[in-house]
Amino acid sequence: MAWVQIERAHESTWDDYQRVAETVGGGPIAGLVYHGAGEHAGRWVAVTVWESREAEERFRETRLMPAVAATLAQGSAEGGPPPDERFEVQAIREP
Numbered sequence: 001m002a003w004v005q006i007e008r009a010h011e012s013t014w015d016d017y018q019r020v021a022e023t024v025g026g027g028p029i030a031g032l033v034y035h036g037a038g039e040h041a042g043r044w045v046a047v048t049v050w051e052s053r054e055a056e057e058r059f060r061e062t063r064l065m066p067a068v069a070a071t072l073a074q075g076s077a078e079g080g081p082p083p084d085e086r087f088e089v090q091a092i093r094e095p
Helices: 013-026 055-072 074-078
Strands: 005-015 032-040 044-051 082-089
Touching: 005 013, 005 055, 013 032, 013 044, 013 055, 044 055, 055 082
Parallel strands: none
Antiparallel strands: 005 044, 005 082, 032 044
C-alpha cells in the first residue's frame, strides 16, 4: 500500500535541502511515486508519496542519510531528519 511522508524542517534551510538533493543525485529512486518540496518561512517542507513504507525506509538508509552526512555540518547530520508525519494511504483521488 502507498505511503505518505510530510516533512517540515525546523533548522535546515532551503539551501540545505538543495545541497542534499544534489548529493542524492537525479537518478531514479526505487519506489518513489511523487516528491514535492518548497520553501516556507525560510525552511523547507516536502511531501513524498512512496509505493510502500519499505521503499521509503530503504531510500532513507541507503541514499538520503549518507547524502545528509556528506553534505551538512556534523551537528546538523547528527540531529537526524526533521520531524515528519507518515501514514498509509487509504484513499486515492485522481483528477
